[in-house]
Amino acid sequence: MGTTIYSIGHGRKTFEELLKELNSYRISYLIDVRTVPYSKWSPQFNQEIIKSELKSKTNIKYDWWADRESDTYIGGRPLDNSCFDDEGYFDYYKMAKYPSFQKGLERLVMAQENGFKVALMCSESDPSECHRSKLIGRELYVQYKINMLHIIDSHKIITEEDVISKLTKGRWPDMFHSAMPTFKSRKQYRKVEHLEYEYND
16 A cells, blocks of 8 residues: 655645645645644634635645644654753654654554545645654654655655655665664754744744
């Protein structure tokens, strides 16, 4: 069975553009993985708005899996300060070990096994700049051999392997480094409680 788990970034798209891309790949479930499901730059993707639009105009079901109080958490922000590295970046390898994250992966695998077409949505258009690839996609690949598909537009997708190759400048995989590398956030966040801008990594 081929991969049925996709990812998509809303960026500065219109709702109609995002919907066209989702329909191009026959997505039936949109899972929001933004820890803060709002955007000051693209308010059409604020949680209440996109949830209402999908419900009234499509058969695509919406769910949010980045609620820090939930037992299923695959958001991009750490649950506590132990997931920072020494330089203040989010260490995705540490974040992947949380039981709530592992439960989220298991639910995705179950969706894959049942043939559901699921798209994980975050704000970054480029998957190589987002935790969709550096955290979720990596762990699906390493733990379950699922090569997640990243939607670029209605006619183009790239695989998780493609993204990792880009992130490593083509150095993975090779005969000397067969294990997929681990990653951290592209931005430095030393004090989460002081963040006053939109989080989108």
